[in-house]
Amino acid sequence: MLYIIGLGLGDEKDITLKGLDAVKRCEKVYIESYTSLLSFGISSDGLSTLEKLYGKPITVADREMVEEKADSFLSEALGSDVAFLVVGDPFGATTHTDLVVRAKTLGVDVKVVHNASVMNAIGICGLQLYRYGETVSIPFFTESWRPDSFYEKIQRNRNLGLHTLCLLDIRVKEPTLESLCRGRKQYEPPRFMTINTAIEQLLEVEQKHGESDTGAI
Structure with a gap:
């Protein structure tokens, strides 16, 4: 199973309870790092903050990995639970829609956990x-x-x-x-x-x- 999980817009605490539960059951956890960033970035300190809360090691998935080498972690999701973390909402970028299509093509089951994104949070400006x-x-x-x-x-x-x-x-x-x-x-x-x-x-x-x-x- 591939879980595509929205992290919201702030920090590590913005993940939903449903998203956190999914992360904790996954064997591998990746975080996408190029369409958007959390407030503290994805430095080693930022990753350790996430890993401490989630109780899992996290692998950074850069643009090259997501666009050219996604089959590597999609294949892992054929036999185990894999989390793919996205800042904002999973469908805030076409990259993630493409990832779902590729997963379905390989026969990987996908579950999406939504969260806040800039597309609705922009309402704060009035x-x-x-x-x-x-x-x-x-x-x-x-x-x-x-x-x-x-x-x-x-x-x-x-x-x-x-x-x-x-x-x-x-x-x-x-x-x-x-x-x-x-x-x-x-x-x-x-x-x-x-x-x-x-x-x-x-x-x-x-x-x-x-x-x-x-x-x-």
């Missing part, structure tokens, strides 16, 4: 959840790659009188372009987009379009 349009992701710009499709979606939401939730880029264990060309992976330092960077990029795209829709931010 804006009505029913008034949100399509959520967008804002990626880091590079010298040669400056996509702006997210801006068009913000415009569309604004024209409909809707708010927009903007998810800011997290880049953890991203291979450098040079290393990919050489066939030997080397990784960029971890980067986490700030609100200021997101606004600077939105303003750049706005100038490119020659419009004024920053009120949608």
Whole structure:
């Protein structure tokens, strides 16, 4: 059995009782580390905090492991209980939906334990959840790659009188372009987009379009 368990948005105590019970019965526990992070990160201290509460050793599942080597822990779930921990809710990222599909293809039974995610916790800002349009992701710009499709979606939401939730880029264990060309992976330092960077990029795209829709931010 593969248990995909949401951890919520705060710290190790945000796991649900149902999720904690599932973790304690699992033989192996993995935590996904690249679509989002807990408030204390996933340093050795952070992992030890989780391991102390859960009573289990935890293996960090980075992007490479989840996207390219998932069959290794999915195979383990064919003969034993395996927990896959996700910050927020399990279906807050398409990566985890894909994981369920792959597990089903291999004949692995899957149980999902939901939790709070930014998709509903954003209500704390005072804006009505029913008034949100399509959520967008804002990626880091590079010298040669400056996509702006997210801006068009913000415009569309604004024209409909809707708010927009903007998810800011997290880049953890991203291979450098040079290393990919050489066939030997080397990784960029971890980067986490700030609100200021997101606004600077939105303003750049706005100038490119020659419009004024920053009120949608």
